[in-house]
Amino acid sequence: MPSPTLSPSAPRIVFLDRRTIAPQIKLRRPAFAHEWVEYPETAAADIVARLDGATVAVTNKVPLSAETLARLPDLKLIAVTATGTDIVDLAAARARGVTVSNIRGYAVTSVPEHAFALILAVRRNLMEYRDQVLAGRWQREAQFCFFNRPIHDLAGSTLGIIGFGALGRAMAALGAAFGMNVLIHSRTPRESAIGRAVGLDELLSSSDVVTLHLPLTEQSRGLIGAAQLARMKPSAILVNTARGGLVDETALLEALEAGRLAGAALDVTR
Numbered sequence: 001m002p003s004p005t006l007s008p009s010a011p012r013i014v015f016l017d018r019r020t021i022a023p024q025i026k027l028r029r030p031a032f033a034h035e036w037v038e039y040p041e042t043a044a045a046d047i048v049a050r051l052d053g054a055t056v057a058v059t060n061k062v063p064l065s066a067e068t069l070a071r072l073p074d075l076k077l078i079a080v081t082a083t084g085t086d087i088v089d090l091a092a093a094r095a096r097g098v099t100v101s102n103i104r105g106y107a108v109t110s111v112p113e114h115a116f117a118l119i120l121a122v123r124r125n126l127m128e129y130r131d132q133v134l135a136g137r138w139q140r141e142a143q144f145c146f147f148n149r150p151i152h153d154l155a156g157s158t159l160g161i162i163g164f165g166a167l168g169r170a171m172a173a174l175g176a177a178f179g180m181n182v183l184i185h186s187r188t189p190r191e192s193a194i195g196r197a198v199g200l201d202e203l204l205s206s207s208d209v210v211t212l213h214l215p216l217t218e219q220s221r222g223l224i225g226a227a228q229l230a231r232m233k234p235s236a237i238l239v240n241t242a243r244g245g246l247v248d249e250t251a252l253l254e255a256l257e258a259g260r261l262a263g264a265a266l267d268v269t270r
Contacts, residue, residue: 010034011055016042020060021081066092082106084243086216105166112170115241118265119209122237125149155179160207163214164190171211183207204231216243226251229261237263244268
């Protein structure tokens, strides 16, 4: 069947970073007539040229600043192929009448499972054990057992979850399955059959594991800084699979180096 003839008003849709989506995931394109253009990735210097004349911008990690949006008068919609929208200047988009959409319920299984993989890796010192086995340390021990660090079980310990959307709720279910006591802190009070809602200070001081599952906004930026880290137990660990800007990483490094925190697992960069 021949492709439909595009009218002059057919919207132009540009995907700026298609490679950020696994190739086996098929994209469902609009049923209406449109022009579709996609790029594996897009450098900052190329954003405006590639979106020139576009009605819809599709992006995962390519940022769209106020300055960029000001140079794109035809843009009507920004579709973010993830949950977080902090790559877009939302105030500038709103002022220009540009709608911003995201994907809700994104990775509700894979992110919590990955967060728990990080929790287990840190609580059990898996990476250090692996390195020492590869270095021959275990083989040089006089006995079969090799205990260089205490072994900490998750069962009976306390999991503190900051942010209680779909990911936070999935974390609570996994924590309960491991036999952990679950504490919850959320800007929006939410009912839960699993876990107890508490203030941030109580969560930090009571938890053995603190995990972050909230968006990065001007209000949440730097949420975990020196003062918050000081409230945590020296035996506790911090896990961040949300956004790097939620944590003051300089303060985190200082706490780790000073022994005021047992460990951290971060899988975010900004």
